[in-house]
Amino acid sequence: MTTVDSNSLRELVGLVAHDPADDSFPVNGWDAVVWVVGNATLTAHYFRTVFGMDLVAYSGPETGNRDHHGYVLTSGPVNGGVRFVITGAVDPASPLAEHHRRHGDGVADIALDVPDVDRCVAHARAAGARILQEPHDLTDEHGTVRLAAIAAYGDTRHTLVDRSHYSGPYLPGYQPRSQPAGGERVFQALDHVVGNVELGAMDQWVDFYRRVMGFTNMAEFVGEDIATEYSALMSKVVASGNHMVKFPLNEPAQGKRASQIDEFLRFYQGPGAQHLALATADILAAVDTLRAAGVEFLATPDSYYDDPELRARIGHVRVPVSELKARGILVDRDEDGYLLQIFTRPFGDRPTVFFELIERHGSAGFGKGNFRALFEAIEREQALRGNL
Ligand SMILES: [Fe+2]
Secondary structure, eight states: OOOSOHHHHHHHHTOOOOOGGGOSSOOOEEEEEEEEOSOHHHHHHHHHHTSOOEEEEEESGGGTOOSEEEEEEEESSTTOSEEEEEEEESSTTOHHHHHHHHHOSEEEEEEEEOSOHHHHHHHHHHTTOOEEEEEEEEEETTEEEEEEEEEOSTTOEEEEEEOTTBOSSSSTTOEEEEEOOSSOOOOOEEEEEEEEOOTTOHHHHHHHHHHHHOOEEEEEEEOHHHIIIIISEEEEEEEOTTSSSEEEEEEEOOOSSOOHHHHHHHHHTSOEEEEEEEEOSOHHHHHHHHHHTTOOBOOOOTHHHHOHHHHHHHOSOSSOHHHHHHHTOEEEEETTEEEEEEEBOOSSSSSOOEEEEEEEEBOOOOSHHHHHHHHHHHHHHHHHTTOO
């Protein structure tokens, strides 16, 4: 998805200048987030009607695919924005049925748009990555797509896609469908995808993305100082050269509370994608739309907004704080600017993958300040009740 309005994207997801010529594993951006779910038909309907995505392509028994359903949905600019592919088994013997039995609803593939699949795979192989699929072409009347796949954490994979010689709606085997969003558009781009990995594995995966894919560390990390006190997780962030693709990686930490990462690892049966941050130009409208459609968000205590210390930290943002408070939207601020964010409750039946909505105003962070702020705010309330 390269032909995007670069100005709006730059703001939405915080892009930086980058020369792909001196990149051993150049990445243009996201290609698709491929989900495996228990009911692709209903899930696709949900993303169309609730999250305001357009259905653009379909694969299934009617198109000669007797194994599974695949629904391709997009949000954001034409030829850009976000592509979700929702897949679910039709044939009980489909590998997708087994994937779903093991992991529940989740992200199986974070596919990346690359200009040179073969160069990427050669570099990945030399760096010791596990190649799941060698480079190969798929062709139909719309042209040719070149693809390969490498293994990431757990059962997650990165398919590498060069669709520069292809004009179809997704991949050969998919037929165009034109069903516009059934609800209001709520997001325009994908900001980051967070991976949860096992205790002690975070640095190993940071190293993987640096070594294999040439990603670089972003400044934000949550170390033991914050982790052990408040969040029960440790986190580092790696990003592609242009910062289009950002992967925070979490591992559990021993904290005051049972680790949310441990819970994920237990119910997902291993490492996997924990949350997808959807970039929106208007988080207030997005939250109102989603909430009206029944999407549940994590609650934020009133003290988060009323506490003078926190109020000072929030500073001046584009709307009155009362508007944020009414919706439970969080603010994080750094030297470059601020961001507004909010998290949904888990998306499926298991306490695993969920969504974040994020509206950036200069900040390149991920909301680290909210870890401490939120837990401190909760503790102040606890203390008021005499329970701390
Ligand atoms: Fe996030």
